[in-house]
Amino acid sequence: MNPTDTSTATHPAAAQADLPYAIELVGVNKRYGALTVLEHVDLEIEPGEFVVLLGPSGCGKSTILKIIAGLEDASGGEVYIQDRLVNYVRPKDRDVSMVFQNYALYPHMTVAANIGFPLKMRKVARDVVAQRVTEVAALLELGQQLTKYPEQLSGGQRQRVALGRAIIRDPVAFLMDEPLSNLDAILRVQMRSELLQLHRRVGKTTIYVTHDQVEAMTMADRIVVLKDGAVQQIGTTREIYSRPANTFVATFVGSPQMNLLPGHIERRDGSVAFVGVVRIGLDAAPPVEDGTQVTLGIRPEDIRLRSAETPGADAVATVRLVEDVGAEDFVTVDIDGTRCVVRVAGHGSVSEGTTVALEIPRDVLHVFGADGTRMDPAP
Amino acid sequence: MTTRATRAPRVRPERPAPTLRERLFGGGAAGEPSRFERALYHLVLIASCIVLVGPFLMVISASLKESGQLFEYPPRWLPFPPYLGQYEKLLTDSAFPRWMFNTLFVGTIVTVAKVFLDSMAGYAFAKLHFVGRNVFFLLMIAMLLVPYGAIILPLYTVSHALGIHDTYLALILPPLCNPLGVFLMRQVISMLPRDLENAARLDGVSEFGIYRRIVLPLIKPSLVVLAIITFTDMYMSFIWPLVAVRDTDLQVLTVGVASMRNMTSVNFSLWSAAAVLGMVPLALAFFLFQRQFQARSIAGALKQ
Ligand SMILES: Nc1ncnc2c1ncn2[C@@H]1O[C@H](COP(=O)(O)OP(=O)(O)OP(=O)(O)O)[C@@H](O)[C@H]1O
Ligand SMILES: [Mg+2]
Numbered sequence: 001m002n003p004t005d006t007s008t009a010t011h012p013a014a015a016q017a018d019l020p021y022a023i024e025l026v027g028v029n030k031r032y033g034a035l036t037v038l039e040h041v042d043l044e045i046e047p048g049e050f051v052v053l054l055g056p057s058g059c060g061k062s063t064i065l066k067i068i069a070g071l072e073d074a075s076g077g078e079v080y081i082q083d084r085l086v087n088y089v090r091p092k093d094r095d096v097s098m099v100f101q102n103y104a105l106y107p108h109m110t111v112a113a114n115i116g117f118p119l120k121m122r123k124v125a126r127d128v129v130a131q132r133v134t135e136v137a138a139l140l141e142l143g144q145q146l147t148k149y150p151e152q153l154s155g156g157q158r159q160r161v162a163l164g165r166a167i168i169r170d171p172v173a174f175l176m177d178e179p180l181s182n183l184d185a186i187l188r189v190q191m192r193s194e195l196l197q198l199h200r201r202v203g204k205t206t207i208y209v210t211h212d213q214v215e216a217m218t219m220a221d222r223i224v225v226l227k228d229g230a231v232q233q234i235g236t237t238r239e240i241y242s243r244p245a246n247t248f249v250a251t252f253v254g255s256p257q258m259n260l261l262p263g264h265i266e267r268r269d270g271s272v273a274f275v276g277v278v279r280i281g282l283d284a285a286p287p288v289e290d291g292t293q294v295t296l297g298i299r300p301e302d303i304r305l306r307s308a309e310t311p312g313a314d315a316v317a318t319v320r321l322v323e324d325v326g327a328e329d330f331v332t333v334d335i336d337g338t339r340c341v342v343r344v345a346g347h348g349s350v351s352e353g354t355t356v357a358l359e360i361p362r363d364v365l366h367v368f369g370a371d372g373t374r375m376d377p378a379p
Numbered sequence: 380m381t382t383r384a385t386r387a388p389r390v391r392p393e394r395p396a397p398t399l400r401e402r403l404f405g406g407g408a409a410g411e412p413s414r415f416e417r418a419l420y421h422l423v424l425i426a427s428c429i430v431l432v433g434p435f436l437m438v439i440s441a442s443l444k445e446s447g448q449l450f451e452y453p454p455r456w457l458p459f460p461p462y463l464g465q466y467e468k469l470l471t472d473s474a475f476p477r478w479m480f481n482t483l484f485v486g487t488i489v490t491v492a493k494v495f496l497d498s499m500a501g502y503a504f505a506k507l508h509f510v511g512r513n514v515f516f517l518l519m520i521a522m523l524l525v526p527y528g529a530i531i532l533p534l535y536t537v538s539h540a541l542g543i544h545d546t547y548l549a550l551i552l553p554p555l556c557n558p559l560g561v562f563l564m565r566q567v568i569s570m571l572p573r574d575l576e577n578a579a580r581l582d583g584v585s586e587f588g589i590y591r592r593i594v595l596p597l598i599k600p601s602l603v604v605l606a607i608i609t610f611t612d613m614y615m616s617f618i619w620p621l622v623a624v625r626d627t628d629l630q631v632l633t634v635g636v637a638s639m640r641n642m643t644s645v646n647f648s649l650w651s652a653a654a655v656l657g658m659v660p661l662a663l664a665f666f667l668f669q670r671q672f673q674a675r676s677i678a679g680a681l682k683q
Contacts, residue, residue, distance in 0.1 A: 071577045092583040104574035108596040121583040165582070 020083035022205035028077035055226035101177040105150040112146040115164040173205040247372040297366035304359040313357030442651035465652035478635035486613035501564025519558040549623040
């Protein structure tokens with residue numbers, strides 16, 4: 001027996017690597033007249049992966065889903081589903097199901113008919129449809145609503161019907177456009193874990209759109225951060241959070257936002273430092289010349305507050321604002337006119353108007369060039 | 380914490396003085412009509428009912444008389460015993476049943492065909508992309524501007540040329556070309572949210588299926604309106620049927636009834652009976668269609 005055969009057969013991970021991408025976008029553009037909505041989007045999605053598209057309103061998230069589903073034509077580029085070019089394939093033959101951002105429920109059909117519709121249209125036997133509808137409704141806690149019409153449902157219930165209509169089929173991939181955006185906080189968290197469990201159980205490739213970073217970070221295998229129709233960064237939650245590719249990603253992900261301090265690089269006697277409102281020696285120095293303009297990024301939780309007299313502190317600052325968010329305080333300090341937010345565990349350790357010292361560890365710094373892209377060397 | 384006693388007193392505005400309307404007509408909270416106002420409304424309603432219903436009653440009353448009784452003085456509103464001879468004569472000894480059949484036959488075919496054709500054309504104009512869509516649509520709108528009288532003669536010539544003169548086709552085909560329905564349907568269908576069709580497309584529905592399973596059920600009230608407009612229009616139409624057919628067997632109700640005065644001397648009672656019987660199917664159609672006016676609000680389709 002060929003040893004390579006055994007290895008692919010016995011290791012699911014290795015076998016997976018040989019599978020075609022579930023979905024692949026190659027250089028996809030989208031224009032509406034003169035307006036460019038998507039700019040050369042490349043995206044490869046592994047089978048079974050849960051990918052989240054994250055970005056501000058109007059950045060083209062829904063457009064990407066619609067292009068994958070075939071509801072909009074790409075102006076350029078190629079879309080593959082399981083290694084098949086689908087640019088010229090009709091939506092119903094692409095074998096993806098979608099939850100629309102605005103639900104798009106059929107108003108003249110009951111909940112049961114709405115959920116069962118995709119199966120009915122695919123000529124599935126009536127009793128099978130009824131059984132699947134019951135299962136899905138139970139999963140989504142819609143059992144009591146089956147005979148109602150969409151107009152008789154609450155927003156959250158409508159959203160779950162839209163989900164049900166998508167998951168009743170067994171497509172190559174689920175495309176979900178902000179499926180939880182209209183639920184109240186409790187139901188949202190509950191549905192989030194339901195969706196994740198569902199994903200773990202069926203392992204269905206999912207592209208999930210949201211502009212809620214917490215949702216993105218908790219659910220995603222990988223996050224795709226978008227801005228103005230261009231991909232900013234693709235990576236796991238950890239990668240996106242700890243190594244943001246540019247200042248946009250750095251500030252878009254994380255709450256409160258990462259602090260950005262303008263300044264320049266100083267090279268002297270073999271040591272490198274950032275010089276701005278603070279002066280900080282850099283261990284891992286970016287390969288740039290003395291005097292280069294840069295932006296230093298520091299996450300609020302990475303800064304330590306010390307009492308004003310602490311020797312060897314990196315900066316001295318005045319406390320401007322203390323926001324109590326329960327488990328911790330968000331403290332806004334003022335370093336020579338530049339504002340910085342610091343997360344402090346517990347409550348009440350500092351009060352507004354006092355002077356404090358800041359300590360900034362060297363291993364958590366992010367350095368961005370003048371154009372905003374990350375410039376520190378890879379670790 | 381300040382206690383209630385140490386705080387500034389609450390602001391409690393006086394109830395506003397009654398307005399002139401309230402003082403004249405009574406009535407309290409905003410918008411509630413007072414008893415007097417209600418009586419006034421009813422008075423107006425009753426008066427307009429009399430004005431509107433009166434002529435109908437007069438025609439009905441006339442139809443129940445022998446021709447001799449018609450001009451009696453003082454007039455009797457309800458002849459007793461009512462004389463049914465006019466109706467008998469109409470139904471057994473005249474072409475009236477034939478005219479009625481022709482009107483209903485032509486009207487039904489045109490209505491059904493128009494509802495079907497106009498909604499399909501409206502769907503195409505509203506939702507599909509094809510070359511010349513806007514040009515075609517403008518042309519159709521332009522047709523709305525041409526007065527009917529201006530095309531009667533050309534229509535007559537064309538129907539002769541096609542060899543359909545003096546056939547049912549001459550009554551059926553020209554009304555199908557009225558663009559009003561297409562316009563109406565396009566407006567209604569273009570209001571339907573695009574994602575509804577998109578969802579259906581993903582669910583595996585064909586383009587015709589979207590029209591039949593999604594669009595048609597949702598625009599049902601408008602279809603009913605179109606059907607009623609078309610049917611009444613056909614029922615009442617006079618000029619074109621008068622021109623289009625000469626054969627008395629093909630004449631429709633309006634043309635037939637109008638020709639009754641030539642048959643014998645003018646029998647106003649018989650005429651009234653024809654008018655009354657002529658109203659029955661239209662009234663029935665209204666009552667039947669009326670219940671179809673309701674459809675599921677599309678409000679439930681989308682987020683808030
Ligand atoms: N049919 C259209 N014609 C012109 N521009 C359009 C059309 N559809 C979308 N756009 C534009 O494309 C851009 C991206 O839209 P898209 O719906 O993909 O945004 P999104 O990321 O989903 O935003 P949101 O989070 O608000 O849903 C927007 O600027 C929008 O105005
Ligand atoms: Mg969107």
